[in-house]
Amino acid sequence: DIVMTQSPASLGVSLGGKATINCKSSQSVLYNLNNKNCLAWYQQKPGQAPRLLIYWASYRETGVPDRFTGSGSGTDFTLTINSLQAEDVAVYYCHQYYITPFTFGPGTKVDIK
Amino acid sequence: QVQLQESGPGLVKSSETLSLTCTVSGGSVSSLDSKWTWVRQPPGKGLEWIGIIWPNAKTIYNTSLGGRVTISRDTSNNQFSLSLSSVTAADTAVYYCARVPASNEVLDRWGHGTLVTVSS
Numbered sequence: 001d002i003v004m005t006q007s008p009a010s011l012g013v014s015l016g017g018k019a020t021i022n023c024k025s026s027q028s029v030l031y032n033l034n035n036k037n038c039l040a041w042y043q044q045k046p047g048q049a050p051r052l053l054i055y056w057a058s059y060r061e062t063g064v065p066d067r068f069t070g071s072g073s074g075t076d077f078t079l080t081i082n083s084l085q086a087e088d089v090a091v092y093y094c095h096q097y098y099i100t101p102f103t104f105g106p107g108t109k110v111d112i113k
Numbered sequence: 114q115v116q117l118q119e120s121g122p123g124l125v126k127s128s129e130t131l132s133l134t135c136t137v138s139g140g141s142v143s144s145l146d147s148k149w150t151w152v153r154q155p156p157g158k159g160l161e162w163i164g165i166i167w168p169n170a171k172t173i174y175n176t177s178l179g180g181r182v183t184i185s186r187d188t189s190n191n192q193f194s195l196s197l198s199s200v201t202a203a204d205t206a207v208y209y210c211a212r213v214p215a216s217n218e219v220l221d222r223w224g225h226g227t228l229v230t231v232s233s
Contacts, residue, residue: 038218101162
């Protein structure tokens with residue numbers, strides 16, 4: 001199975017500040033047929049289901065604010081939240097869909113500092 | 114807009130079978146543009162992918178569940194279901210159903226989730 005790790009486990013960011021979340025996969029998730037990375041990011045607020053933010057590592061889902069940016073390739077990925085808003089307080093998960101069983105990172109909790 | 118809703122018992126006895134149903138609206142479980150999946154989340158913990166069912170009813174399961182999982186669909190009622198046998202306290206979790214678009218394997222629409230507690 002591909003193991004996903006995330007860092008940090010939690011971080012506090014000032015309103016308007018920048019949050020950077022890292023995700024690493026135990027093997028490459030680059031899909032050679034389309035040269036895209038099978039890596040997604042989800043946001044989960046307390047008591048809610050996860051919400052898809054980013055797919056193919058850097059493609060923003062429809063309706064997701066452009067302050068959310070995904071980057072990276074191969075085994076190392078980053079989710080950046082610019083100009084953090086109060087509504088961005090949540091746990092963020094990375095997810096590899098390169099091979100089954102699909103796996104998720106352990107999550108990164110983002111709070112307001 | 115595709116919407117999903119989980120339903121089923123919130124309490125299951127240890128060693129018995131957990132059964133949940135996901136009702137889909139705004140889309141079809143037999144549509145070629147979607148696959149359907151189950152994910153669970155133990156209280157206070159992360160997400161675990163359980164398995165997926167394709168438009169042709171092919172299924173793939175997470176082998177970590179030791180062959181206890183069955184995912185099926187009911188096209189007449191536009192539903193798909195999860196069955197997990199021989200449950201233990203470790204199976205206590207919020208269970209989510211979700212849609213996976215045919216173009217990739219991400220989960221782009223989720224149900225609200227339903228908490229299932231396994232009691233001894």
